Amino acid sequence: MPASVSLTDLQERIGLRFADESLLRLALTHSSYANEHTDAVGSNERLEFLGDAVLGLVVAERLYADFPDIEEGQLTQWRAHLVQGPTLARVAGRLELGRWLLLGRGEDATGGREREGNLAHVYEALIGAICLDSGPGGGMDGARRFIERSLEPEITGLQTDPAELNPKGVLQQLAEIELGRPQYVTTDERGPDHAREFTVEVRLGGEVFGTGCGGSKQQAEKQAARQAVLRLRERLDAEAPALDATSGAE
Structure with a gap:
């Protein structure tokens, strides 16, 4: 302290x-x-x-x-x-x-x-x-x-928000149509055996969308998926007005 x-x-x-x-x-x-x-x-x-x-x-x-x-x-x-x-x-x-x-x-x-x-x-x-x-x-x-x-x-x-309980499932639903299946890559692993700390990136279309840390790979993947869901939702929300404008022009 x-x-x-x-x-x-x-x-x-x-x-x-x-x-x-x-x-x-x-x-x-x-x-x-x-x-x-x-x-x-x-x-x-x-x-x-x-x-x-x-x-x-x-x-x-x-x-x-x-x-x-x-x-x-x-x-x-x-x-x-x-x-x-x-x-x-x-x-x-x-x-x-x-x-x-x-x-x-x-x-x-x-x-x-x-x-x-x-x-x-x-x-x-x-x-x-x-x-x-x-x-x-x-x-x-x-x-x-x-x-x-x-x-x-x-x-x-x-x-x-279902992403709180099942972030990996929600991410897969959001991403699979346009960006493909999420890939989870362990980028770091440190600490003693009784207190391991894992860092995982989740990638969509080769781009890193989220990074998570946790005491197990599963926990780190979930944290990365939550971050990726937020980022992907922001991207989809930003694209929606442009699509609406295009539809209106027709």
């Missing part, structure tokens, strides 16, 4: 105040930092374990309440999408949690603040810390409010 960044700033950012700031600090402590600092009380891994369980329960409750006409299979798919690493990393990115991560020197120097796995894990650890805190914004109710508030855009988007 840079010296210029304080826990007070973070609490303002996430909209709650901890009664026990040591819980918040622990939630931000990556194992690489704990290994380098003898004064660290531990890493955020146990809080991540707790937060993961709380997150799954809250998301399941919310989906059950909000979508009474949706079958179990679809609810299961939606829940899996909402609690997967890329989704949580995106939410953590919106909250800028990477700014406050406590990282070891090597992890920090190699892009650890933007690494998908670190962001997803710190989001889950933060949920665990909120759940354990005794302040007015803490406890299970506080964790539920935080999860629902921070995940609201993703929950709202479940029924409005």
Whole structure:
């Protein structure tokens, strides 16, 4: 955590105040930092374990309440999408949690603040810390409010944009007629075996339309596909007025 960044700033950012700031600090402590600092009380891994369980329960409750006409299979798919690493990393990115991560020197120097796995894990650890805190914004109710508030855009988007759930399928439908089948190319692979990081490009007609990173090739491909869908939609929208004008001229 840079010296210029304080826990007070973070609490303002996430909209709650901890009664026990040591819980918040622990939630931000990556194992690489704990290994380098003898004064660290531990890493955020146990809080991540707790937060993961709380997150799954809250998301399941919310989906059950909000979508009474949706079958179990679809609810299961939606829940899996909402609690997967890329989704949580995106939410953590919106909250800028990477700014406050406590990282070891090597992890920090190699892009650890933007690494998908670190962001997803710190989001889950933060949920665990909120759940354990005794302040007015803490406890299970506080964790539920935080999860629902921070995940609201993703929950709202479940029924409005199929690219959120199946970006590769949507990209293939958009591209196949004119640009051909998307090609996914792994351009980089780094990190230890337990924390691999893959970078994948998706190409259409030989042109790179999107790049994604993730803890697996599948996750990286999905992220690249989402980016490509946005870019391809923009291109198709830009071409539509020109086509309309041509049709009108006839």
